[in-house]
Amino acid sequence: MVIKQFVVNSFGVNGFVLSNDDGEAILIDPSVSNEQEEEALARYIETNHLKVRRLLNTHLHLDHVLGNAFVANKYGVQPEAHEEDTFLLELQEEQSQMFGLPLREPSPALGNYLAEGDSIEIPGIKLQVFHVAGHSPGGIAFYCEKPGVVNGQKDVPPLLFPGDILFAGSRGRSDLFGGDEEALVSGIKSKLLTLPKETVVFPGHGPLTTIADESRWY
Numbered sequence: 001m002v003i004k005q006f007v008v009n010s011f012g013v014n015g016f017v018l019s020n021d022d023g024e025a026i027l028i029d030p031s032v033s034n035e036q037e038e039e040a041l042a043r044y045i046e047t048n049h050l051k052v053r054r055l056l057n058t059h060l061h062l063d064h065v066l067g068n069a070f071v072a073n074k075y076g077v078q079p080e081a082h083e084e085d086t087f088l089l090e091l092q093e094e095q096s097q098m099f100g101l102p103l104r105e106p107s108p109a110l111g112n113y114l115a116e117g118d119s120i121e122i123p124g125i126k127l128q129v130f131h132v133a134g135h136s137p138g139g140i141a142f143y144c145e146k147p148g149v150v151n152g153q154k155d156v157p158p159l160l161f162p163g164d165i166l167f168a169g170s171r172g173r174s175d176l177f178g179g180d181e182e183a184l185v186s187g188i189k190s191k192l193l194t195l196p197k198e199t200v201v202f203p204g205h206g207p208l209t210t211i212a213d214e215s216r217w218y
């Protein structure tokens, strides 16, 4: 697998392109918000001859869905996320005003719901879905237990893409649209901190961390 990270929009979202040896790609929160960011993403996909298979959202706050319309239109895939966050797609305009994030084209409706226990699979890449409410009601983390060779490196530990559930040294806020601090903490403890300590975490914002490092705070 190859992992490419893009830091995009004025909120500094980490968007990811995961691709396999056959050039099939899974996008997680691409979040591109302007022409330059769209071009950089499209150029990467074209240069590497990638075929976009899935468009996944960790949750549906506006900063994470800004690239959905562009990716859906260009590559013919529909966004997938947890059903309990779908109400946030009705609030894109409100979020745009509230956060000062310009909305060029709203995200299309979800093409598929993702739920706890689901797996997203293309050859060589398998992501398991964990539902952790609290930052948003339908927040999900994608867990890759056996990533194999990643960016040319062998023996890579498990990987976790938790969106805004977990950050390096902190966690997502719980005071927005249906947030719940208690649910967030208990979900992090029961579902994420129980993963192997060496798991590398790729948060929705900011630097990478590990489950071992984040366990120290709980």
Ligand SMILES: [Zn+2]
Residues within 6 Å of the ligand: 059, 061, 135, 164, 172
């Ligand atoms: Zn968020």
Ligand SMILES: [Zn+2]
Residues within 6 Å of the ligand: 011, 013, 061, 063, 064, 164, 204, 205
């Ligand atoms: Zn965010």
